[in-house]
Amino acid sequence: MTDVLFPVISEAEDATGVIVTWFVESGDKVTPATLIAEVAMDKVDAEVYPETSGVITLVVEEEKEVPQGTVIAQVT
Amino acid sequence: MTTTLHSNDQSLALAIEPDAGKRKLSTAKAIQEAISQRMARDESVFVMGEDVGPYGGIFSSTTGLIDRFGPERVLDTPISESAFIGLGIGAAVEGMRPIVELMFADFFGVCMDQIYNHMAKIHYESGGNVRVPMVLMTAAGGGYSDGAQHSQCLWGTFAHLPGMKVVVPSNPYDAKGLMAAAIESDDPVVFMFHKGIMGLGWMAKNKRSIGAVPEGEYFVPIGKARVAREGTDVTIVTVSLSVHHSLDVAERLEPEGISVEVIDLRSLVPLDREAIVRSVSKTGRLIVVDEDYQSFGLSGEVIAAVAEHDPTLLKRVSRVCVPDVPIPYARELEYAVLPTPARIEAAVRDAMAT
């Protein structure tokens, strides 16, 4: 099982951001080419792709503020 | 039915409205993908407008394009709408396929001559001898307190003037397919996207602004409406963000036994009058939901399309539009003029009350 982390965008260690959009749902099959989420921090947007293939389970919901580096999903 | 789409050497035999598949995008990303895929195989296509380069477009219509295609093909312009829209026209006349962004539809005032007197008329005035294969894309719509000069829809104004096609997608699938069709078209196409359907992170978004979009290239035909939801009691004819609100209302009313059919026009020019008449023939009750101004526009045209065909079809007719007022700033006032789900629901109940 692989963790998908909220991207580390900010230099400030304790910076937080939100998941703007989940493009997949729990149970969907994903590959490294699958766009799974768009996140935002400090007005910067970033796209998130998984590093492995498998079935994804979402851990954090949209618009919830979380620290960068948090596990936001898992791929098995 | 198959729609005849103009084919040119640059066009493969692309699918028309294929299966959506499972991969989801926001409307903004779907537009970006349509442009990107066409630009990858067609050197004549380029993008031009204010802040379309590194910024990616104020409403994210062009994010990532400059990284892929460079500043020669994705050009930031000065604040000179007449000059750069006219430049698009001249380039199109000489065989290129420009995609020009007018940042807000509200800004058409400063450059309308190039749009309606030149872009839209050159083909006709030249007896068909000169084509203007250009896309003019622009952001429309309100609901986030941007005030009277930055919240308008105005598709009725563009649709009213002959010579330009006008497409208004409501969702990611249609946005990608219609952008592809707009670029492919040898006619000038005004592509109007509501900011609220783009799936932007910094604006409240309806869940349908994220949706399944085929990965390959495909067309959605210009001039063909879509039945977004089948129903038997009431027809809602609508476009853009109002499609989402109408679908939300329809879902809410179904358990009460009210069956609402929602027609997403997708294009204003050409207008799919047959689809409108077909639906109203079935239900007899027509509600037009249009975020553009009420008088002298799309809603009157839709009703006229039915009335001219057969006025006896219309047992009930009403429209839910922005009234003839400048769009107010204060949220309470803005939401009093917008065609909200509450107003739509009230119109449906009213239509069912007889």
Added chain:
Amino acid sequence: MTPPTTKTLTDEGRRGLLRTMVLIRTYEEAIRREYYADKKPAFDIGAGLVPGEMHLSAGQEPVAAGTCAHLTPEDALTATHRPHHVAIAKGVALRPMTAEIFGRETGLGRGRGGHMHLFDPSTHFSCSGIIAEGLPPALGQAFAFQRQGSDRVAVAVTGEGAANAGAFHESLNLAALWKLPVVFVVEDNDWGISVPRAQSTSVVSNADRATAYGIPGVRVEDNSVEAVYAAAGEAVARARSGGGPTLIEVHTLRLWGHFEGDAEGYRPDLTSVPEHDPIPIYRNRLLETGVLTDGQYQAMQASAAEQVEDAIDFAKNSPTPDPLDHLSYVFSEGVNS
């Protein structure tokens, strides 16, 4: 950057300039004749074989001849509501041009455009009735030529009144910024319909406005076709070689009214206008310097008359458009879309 040497004017070239001007003047006189022929007794603008507004370019021939001598059919030119002189000098064929002015199906626009909306793709010529709005599309044509890797240029011809309109300023800035191969030619004929230049324009010469955009500006003062030729040659060469745009203003002469039917009561110089007619002035100069003979001049006039009358006959004998066809050509899919 110094543009390459422009071609110097030979005697044959001089006669060529005069020949073009004579053809234009012969054409404009014939159109004027046809325009008024069936609008009597009282002038009815909508009556006759050539209805509507008519803006003729008598007196402004030097601008057209001098500029277009440097252009090929592959170069583009956008013109104004007063387009005939530049159309002819650009090489637009007289028959379809005249048929369009007469509103016939054989016209450049199948009768849909008329005299202010002439489009000839084969010479990349177009014109528009909205002041200053022909400039932006010329930028686009230049942009395409540049992207296509050619040394083709676009010329935008406009009036001195247009130099006060927004699109003029936007276009100069953008053409300069993107170093487009454009030449802007301003015809200063002193009058914006009835308003003299001094009452509309904050500067004495629009050529001075060029420095505001960082491009070269040249003012040709005396409606001299050879001075236009020299200035245009340098500007076109500059554009072709990647040196960017130039603004040329020519002080020219509107011999007749703004439109046909214009009583010109506002014009105090009317009695002295004919003596400034550029064609007899240039003809006399060429005669005096032995570049031209009377016989050659008469041959020019005869040839012009023949071409012009042929074009008018062609137009008059061409079919008028079918009224039932009025919806065709709005879009490109076909006849009835």
